[in-house]
Amino acid sequence: MKRRTFLSITGTFTGGALVLPEFLYAFARQKQKASENHCLVFVQLNGGNDGLNTYIPFSDPIYYDLRPKIGIKQDQVIAKNQGMGLHPDLKGLGDIQQNGDLTIIQNVGYPNPNRSHFRSQEIWQTASEADQYLTNGWLGRFLDLQCKDHTPTAGINIDAIDNLAFKGEVPNTITVKNPNSFKVRGNTAKESKLDDNPQLDFVMKIAQSVTEGSESIQEALGRSKEELTYPKSKLANHLKWIGRLIKGNLNSKVYYTSLGGFDTHDNQIPLHKRRLTELDSAISSFYKDMKQANLMQDTTIVVFSEFGRRVKDNGSGTDHGTAAPMFIISGNSNGQIIGKNPDLQNLSNGDLVYDIDFRSVYARLLKNRMNFDPKLIGINNKSLESLF
Template sequence: MLRRNFLNITCTITGGALMVPEFLWAFGTQNKIRFEEESLIFIQLNGGNDGLNTYIPFNDPLYQYNRPSICISKDDVIGANKNMAFHPSLKNFFDIQQDGNLSIIQNVGYSNPTRSHFKSQEIWQTAVNSNMGLNNGWLGRYLDAEFRDHNPIAGINISRVDHPVFKSEFSNSASVQNPKFYKKDEMIIDKVKLSSNPQLDFVRKIATATVESSKAIQKAISNSKEEIIYPKTNFASKLSWIARLIKGNLNSKIYYTSLGGFDTHKNQLNEHSKKLTILNDGVYSFYKDLKEAKLLQNVTIVIFSEFGRRVKDNGNGTDHGKAAPMFIIGGNNNGSIIGNNPDLANLDDGDLKYNIDFRSVYATLLRQKLHFNPRKIGIKLPVIEGIF
């Protein structure tokens, strides 16, 4: 079997250790994750979600003044609280907040921001400064530090593509399009015998790890069932699979997925409402699923986007901006609103100023949810008090 043919298999083991012959040889002695330990689920909103029309400063006259074409009416917002409220498509986010299980972190961003989708996503996924070059992903670095013996299912990426957030020295994560079909014929191992060729050995050992991770994923699916009816969207389907894997005791520490379509330069009122409805319905089904399984306290859902949108509309939509809110669901969070309301009278070249660095959110998640020192992977910002 040619190495390039093997690596073209759609379900891949993720990582950067292409030159290491020992790759995943010790899978059988990997670190174990106890079921009662916590896991993080990241939902990335691709395209730059408009935070101002998601969690809305509806009583600020500057909101209506700057957005005459796309502002959300005061009569339509949901869950008004301290002059902020949800977009009408996020009615169930308000329900989760009323349950005390949703925290909102206001004005999240980073210094010297860029309006480039590619660069900003790279910054969020590596957690390095905007003037630095490429680096391993911050979650990849975390998994490297925690699983030195390799655990290819410590992180699960439910996506068509490998997110750079899992890029690492070792391979402690797997990218899976559909867990139901994440199966590898065990005969693949017999086709690649150990030899004096390190490339063939590499392929054989990846094949071994892929088969083992496939068995673990299939076992988790067989040990669980879909107890909540999820919406018939691709996004909801991905969350349904994550719920099945968690309930089936796969014991992965990190799950990662995304929802695209938030680059709303035009027709924003219609398009943004559609996307937020997909987000709301999928997340709420996932939330109910975990809550009924009594697992919500062990699972922390993090929702973010690479940047927000400009404060002033462009006549039919919004262009790329800077700061925006993040949402934290589950994990015994305090149901708090962290930070001040957006200050529309004090802008940064027409954009919201960031008040909270996203890496402080990461530091908080690592320390308080995963009991890990973020400085070990180069995140030196302080934790945020009051989220958990």
């Protein structure tokens, strides 16, 4: 059995149950090539978040003409700035923006957009062209070059399933549903070969590394405390764990989690309100946690979705669209609005035309936050220099 084949049919730990084994070496003990302290935290909004009802072009009458049923009323929009404003249930993000730590990038997308959830997520997670199929994720390729040895805690995915963005030639990430229950006791394997069989030896190394990774995560949790009360939601719980691991000096360079429920074809107003409320309260708590620990200057939060929604509503909701805003939160951010307001007069088959390629954002994150040349992993887009 080839290593790639083995990894594709096995899995990491989720909630303490073995789903996909990884090489687990204590990442915190290794010398890092990347920026010493900075980490990236990704929050992926699954289902295609409606960007126009998240960051709202309230000053454009076309918005209300095309969304007579679901348009957010102008007097409800908050944090108004140059004709744009936030959904009323994003008060926390509004406060972060007021602090100068929120950057909003408008009209983010890619050429020849794909409206399939699965395919568009794959494009975002691999940083591929729309007609290009890559087997490894962009963060997996980045960590392949950053990690001197097998270091799965280089990237931490707090979720129930693995994320393609982290897939690389070498497994340098781990998926954990609940870090507190990710505990392995005892020696699972010895450093010896089985009949000089490289495939079986590979399995032995995985078994041994599980113990080491579990110990590393538990040590990080032991060095940190839950100093702030997070709301009771799935995303808030995931971000709470990420906060504990960051405060506990696990020294992972990338953290990833997700929030679903954004495929709002019907009954959008209440559904979107609930999702944005959960997002806002979770992000706000994590931001306060990092600020209180004096770690926000070394943390960048990236919030995105695989695509936006159609500009015209369908009566009670919206269908799959294209471009949408990205949100970047960082203590070292310029706190600005990047890009033009959505052009609702010049649509492409009823969809927004993207202005900024998402890979330009990735390029800037790698270059500025990780001190890494994005071209080394095939991201040749010009870096979005105005980001920070």
